[in-house]
């Protein structure tokens with residue numbers, strides 16, 4: 001409870017009363033989330049957790065760890081195995097996530113074919129030989145993809161120590177919760193419980209910066225379980241806001257950044273391709289808000305924005321797709337801060353002449369994404385911030401760092417230039 005209260009800690013008694021009202025409201029909603037009656041039902045088949053042991057060959061496969069995805073396994077030859085990977089439901093976006101352990105009583109090379117139900121091979125295999133702490137690409141000489149069958153076949157050296165194979169380096173709920181705890185050690189960061197997933201896991205937020213002033217940047221990530229590169233970008237971006245640099249220190253004097261790093265913990269733990277446990281794509285639930293995970297984010301952001309004098313400036317939602325791209329409003333859609341998106345992306349492009357900043361601008365009031373919601377409700381730039389599945393990890397770090405610096409620079413200019421104007425004025429296009 002301490003951490004929940006701290007997110008909204010303040011100084012004056014009047015403010016504290018408001019805050020306790022807010023706290024109570026959040027707690028009230030949080031309580032609702034736990035109830036199956038309002039929190040939705042599990043509507044997807046739950047992946048059976050087990051180990052497949054092939055006694056003749058001494059080979060065994062397992063999906064008995066969080067984030068694993070392996071639905072069936074058969075032996076198809078002396079040293080050949082076929083793994084079936086199923087989505088949690090369909091039709092579904094082709095985010096064909098897989099993750100499993102494999103070991104053998106004796107050292108041998110085996111061929112493992114990944115076959116997908118209602119999907120196609122998408123993620124280049126990664127390998128870890130230390131239980132998921134460190135990851136490498138499986139060398140391209142060790143796997144091939146069949147474009148006709150949409151399958152992939154991996155040549156794996158296996159032995160008594162299990163190796164872990166997955167579609168991306170696994171940054172799952174354990175790793176993200178560890179990161180959240182580590183971040184919350186900093187004096188200027190508070191962790192708060194803001195809701196529960198459909199299966200009752202906590203949904204945590206970080207507040208970066210002091211409780212005042214009430215200028216907000218909202219960040220969410222991992223609505224879609226396999227989107228690890230979006231998580232990497234979010235981590236680098238957020239860590240840059242917490243740096244001990246003159247710019248970050250000044251930014252934190254003027255802005256609170258509210259981060260929900262793990263929107264879909266159940267989906268991540270179950271190795272889902274896309275959905276939460278109700279089989280709902282959370283980034284299609286920002287109008288109906290039928291799911292507890294999206295309601296937690298909505299209620300937090302709306303409650304914070306409703307505080308007297310509060311002013312949201314930006315909503316970023318981190319994802320992964322084929323290549324790096326920003327989905328934004330079009331320049332014809334006015335925002336507060338004015339022209340922020342064009343200025344921000346232009347500044348990133350200027351600092352990265354060897355990199356193409358790609359943007360697609362659009363807005364429709366009947367869209368059902370966080371991006372449409374943020375713009376409709378707050379009139380702020382609301383951006384789906386996408387990294388490619390295969391974007392070089394050092395490039396993700398570099399781009400996220402520059403993007404964080406340019407965001408801080410532009411937003412600081414907003415509050416410093418315009419403090420004298422009317423800081424609490426509502427944006428004209430806020431709806």
Ligand SMILES: [Zn+2]
Pocket residue numbers: 224227319320
């Ligand atoms: Zn996504």
